[in-house]
Amino acid sequence: MSKENQPRLRPEMEALPTYKAGKKVSAVAGLEAFKLSSNENANAPLPSVLEVIYKAATEVNRYPDPFTTQLITALAKKFDIPAEQIATGTGSVGVCQQIVQAVAGAGDEVMFAWRSFEAYPIIATIAGAKSVQVPLRADGGHDLDAMAAAITNRTRVIFICTPNNPTGGIVTQSEVDTFLTKVPNDILVVIDEAYIEFNSDPDAVAGMKTMKAHSNVGVLRTFSKAYGLAGLRVGYFAGPTHIAEAVRKTAVPFGVSNIAQEAAVASLEHEAELFDRVKQIILDRQWFEDELAAIGFDTPPSQANFVWLPLGARTDEFTKACEGIAVAIRPFSGEGVRISIGEREAMQRVIEAAKPFAS
Numbered sequence: 001m002s003k004e005n006q007p008r009l010r011p012e013m014e015a016l017p018t019y020k021a022g023k024k025v026s027a028v029a030g031l032e033a034f035k036l037s038s039n040e041n042a043n044a045p046l047p048s049v050l051e052v053i054y055k056a057a058t059e060v061n062r063y064p065d066p067f068t069t070q071l072i073t074a075l076a077k078k079f080d081i082p083a084e085q086i087a088t089g090t091g092s093v094g095v096c097q098q099i100v101q102a103v104a105g106a107g108d109e110v111m112f113a114w115r116s117f118e119a120y121p122i123i124a125t126i127a128g129a130k131s132v133q134v135p136l137r138a139d140g141g142h143d144l145d146a147m148a149a150a151i152t153n154r155t156r157v158i159f160i161c162t163p164n165n166p167t168g169g170i171v172t173q174s175e176v177d178t179f180l181t182k183v184p185n186d187i188l189v190v191i192d193e194a195y196i197e198f199n200s201d202p203d204a205v206a207g208m209k210t211m212k213a214h215s216n217v218g219v220l221r222t223f224s225k226a227y228g229l230a231g232l233r234v235g236y237f238a239g240p241t242h243i244a245e246a247v248r249k250t251a252v253p254f255g256v257s258n259i260a261q262e263a264a265v266a267s268l269e270h271e272a273e274l275f276d277r278v279k280q281i282i283l284d285r286q287w288f289e290d291e292l293a294a295i296g297f298d299t300p301p302s303q304a305n306f307v308w309l310p311l312g313a314r315t316d317e318f319t320k321a322c323e324g325i326a327v328a329i330r331p332f333s334g335e336g337v338r339i340s341i342g343e344r345e346a347m348q349r350v351i352e353a354a355k356p357f358a359s
C-alpha cells in the first residue's frame with residue numbers, strides 16, 4: 001500500500017527512535033542467563049512489601065486513588081515539604097514526560113547533556129519540542145558552562161541527570177549552584193536523581209535541598225532502582241507548586257495502580273532494610289570497579305548501580321562476548337557499554353570476558 005493511502009502520522013514520528021529497553025539474553029549451554037542491562041535491583045522484593053502487593057491485588061476490580069494521596073502524604077513527610085509540591089506518575093519516565101508536556105510545546109527547547117538518559121530526546125520529540133543536547137566533558141561529567149551558554153529564549157526545561165545514566169558520575173553542589181546563577185528564573189531545571197540512593201560522594205548535588213532553595217528547580221525520583229519496584233511503575237516529581245500541579249494534570253488518569261502505590265508506601269516504611277541492600281550494591285560496585293582496574297581498565301568512577309566501560313569501536317564485539325557467556329549488558333554502539341551491578345556470578349563472568357579488551 002502506498003503511503004498516501006494510509007492514515008497519516010505526525011511528521012515527528014518518523015524521526016522518533018524506539019526506546020531500547022535493556023535486552024535479555026538466552027541461556028548458553030550450561031550457563032544460567034543474567035540481565036545486567038537495565039539497572040534493575042537484582043534483589044527480590046522484601047517479604048513485607050510482597051505481602052502488601054498480594055493484599056492490594058485483591059482490590060484490582062476498583063480504580064486506584066487518582067491522587068495517590070497516601071504516597072504523596074508519605075513523601076511530603078519524608079522530605080518535609082507540602083504535599084502540593086509533589087506529583088506522581090508511572091515511573092519517573094512517566095513523570096518526565098508529564099513535566100515536558102506541561103512546560104514545552106512546538107518550537108520550544110528541552111536541554112540535557114549527551115550522552116545521558118535515552119528517554120529525554122524521545123519525550124522532547126513527542127511533545128513537539130526540540131532536543132538541545134550538550135556534549136558531556138571528556139571526563140564524562142556535565143558541561144554546565146556549555147549548557148548555560150546554550151540557553152535561548154525558547155529553552156523551557158533543562159534536565160541534569162546525576163548520577164548520570166549511562167556514565168555514572170555525579171554533578172557537584174557547587175557546579176549546580178554556579179549554574180543556577182546563570183539560568184533565568186522562568187526556565188525549569190529538573191535534577192533527575194534516579195540513582196541518588198547509590199551515591200556516596202559528599203560533594204554531589206543534593207536535589208531536594210537545592211529545590212527548596214530555588215523557585216525554578218525540581219527533582220525527579222523513582223522507586224524503580226534502589227527500592228526495587230521497576231515492574232510496578234511509580235516515580236515522582238517534587239518542585240514548585242504550580243509546576244507540580246501542572247504535572248498532575250498531564251498524567252495519564254489512574255496511571256499509578258493501587259498495587260504500585262501501596263508497595264511504594266510500604267517501601268518507604270521499610271527503607272532501612274532496603275538501604276542495607278543498597279549498601280551491599282555500593283560494595284559490589286567498588287569490588288567490580290577494583291577488578292576492572294586490576295585488569296587494566298580506566299573506568300570513570302560510578303556513583304550509581306552500574307559501571308560505564310568506554311570501549312569505543314570494540315563495543316559491539318564486547319557485547320557479543322557477553323552474549324556468549326549469557327550475560328546481557330547495555331551497549332551504545334561505538335561508545336561503550338553500561339553494566340549494571342547485579343549477581344556476583346554474572347559480574348565475575350563479565351570480568352573474565354573483559355580481560356582481552358583491556359588496554
Ligand SMILES: *Cc1c(COP(=O)(O)O)cnc(C)c1O
Pocket residue numbers: 039090091092093094117161165192194221222223224225230233234235
Ligand atoms: C531508570 C531511570 C529513570 C526512571 O525509570 P522509571 O522506571 O520510569 O522510574 C529515570 N531517569 C533515569 C536517568 C533513569 O536511568
